[in-house]
Every structure is written in C-alpha cells, then in structure tokens.
Amino acid sequence: MVYYPQVAYCENYLWEQHINHAIYEQVRALISLQVGNLPSTVDEMLGFYEIKNNQRQLLSLSLSNYTYHKQAAHGMTYIKSLTFDFEKEQICQLRDLFIPGADYVQRLSELVELQIIQRDIPLLENFPGIRPDQDFYIADKSLVIYFQLYEITPYVVGLPMFPISVFDLTDIIDEQSPLSRMAVNN
Known part of the structure; x- marks a missing residue:
C-alpha cells in the first residue's frame, strides 16, 4: 500500500x-x-x-x-x-532558500560534518559534503538535510538526518525565501 x-x-x-x-x-x-x-x-x-x-x-x-x-x-x-x-x-529547491551567490553548499557541509563528528556517525568513506541539490525539508525552525541509505553511512545507521537551526544560517538566508519566514520568532 x-x-x-x-x-x-x-x-x-x-x-x-x-x-x-x-x-x-x-x-x-x-x-x-x-x-x-x-x-x-x-x-x-x-x-x-x-x-x-x-x-x-x-x-x-x-x-x-x-x-x-x-x-x-x-x-x-x-x-x-x-x-x-x-x-x-x-x-522550492535548496538553492532557492539562500542569497544568490552565497556558498550554502560549503556552510551546510560544514554544519553536517560537525554533527557527524559530534554524534559519532560511522561513514562509508570520508564525508564528501552535500550536493547543491541535496535532499531536505523544513520543519518549523530547522532545515533538515538528509541522505539516502548507503549514500554516506552503512545501512545500520538508517537514513541520516541533520537538523540545522535557521538561526545558524540567518546571514545567508534569502529574505524572500520561506526559510526566512521560519526564522521569525512569533
């Protein structure tokens, strides 16, 4: 079903x-x-x-x-x-959330890699960083970057998900993007 x-x-x-x-x-x-x-x-x-x-x-x-x-x-x-x-x-595509020309791939890659280290997530090989069209969704005040099974981790890890606070991205978020609306505290 x-x-x-x-x-x-x-x-x-x-x-x-x-x-x-x-x-x-x-x-x-x-x-x-x-x-x-x-x-x-x-x-x-x-x-x-x-x-x-x-x-x-x-x-x-x-x-x-x-x-x-x-x-x-x-x-x-x-x-x-x-x-x-x-x-x-x-x-929305991932690129649509950020200021044109902002190196969102580098920033998000760094934040994901930090979580990999902090959470001690086993990898299949060195973390290559995210793709410009990386899978994502928006959940309240977080941008969640995720990977498919076997994409970067062994099967046993499941689908690795990395929630990133919108407040860690405010300097590169496009003010006209929906991610900007999530960064408002009200």
Whole structure:
C-alpha cells in the first residue's frame, strides 16, 4: 500500500493542481526507483508521508517508500521531500532558500560534518559534503538535510538526518525565501 497526500482548498486552483501533480509524480518516481527493471519479485511495498511543516505559507512534506524484494537480505527505504512556497507559488529547491551567490553548499557541509563528528556517525568513506541539490525539508525552525541509505553511512545507521537551526544560517538566508519566514520568532 502506498499512501500520499493531496492538497485541497487552495485559493488558486491551478497551483493546487500543480502541487498535487508534483506529489503524485514524486510518489511514482519512488515506486519506479524501487521496482524499475529489477528482475526480482516485490513481496512488500509500503509508502507513507509526513507533513513536516504547514505554516507561514509553507508546506514541506516527506514521502517514503519501503520495499522488500523476495529473498533480499533486507528491505530498502527511500525518502524524497517536497517544499512548496505558497507565497510565491513555487516548489522550492535548496538553492532557492539562500542569497544568490552565497556558498550554502560549503556552510551546510560544514554544519553536517560537525554533527557527524559530534554524534559519532560511522561513514562509508570520508564525508564528501552535500550536493547543491541535496535532499531536505523544513520543519518549523530547522532545515533538515538528509541522505539516502548507503549514500554516506552503512545501512545500520538508517537514513541520516541533520537538523540545522535557521538561526545558524540567518546571514545567508534569502529574505524572500520561506526559510526566512521560519526564522521569525512569533
């Protein structure tokens, strides 16, 4: 079973359709990633979602898909997130949250690496830093950077998630971005 949300009652019906289409396409991509052209039989597939933020004209959600293939050593989970800025009516990419030209990749990489050290997280190899299009979601006053299974850590670690306070990023956050709205204390 695969569950996913639908947005309803937006002021702009076309924007609502765009959001729901983006969610549907992301769910389809996760299913395809799990099944694709693999020769093995799927014994179990579970898809869920979590609303990470739904305030201040921002909707950030994660979609997860767990699949177990027949005779596999273990199941595999993938997570993808979508962040919608209702003020600008756009789907946010990581770069959209920061001042143009700001080296957000370097800053976020340093903050993630610090957490790896502090939390003593085992890595498969040296931490390469984040990608410019790294997976993320926004949860209240945190930007959460995350990695897929086996991307940087062994399977036993699970999906490594790194919450970063918006207050640690205020100097590089674009004032017009939804992340800026999260940095307001009220």
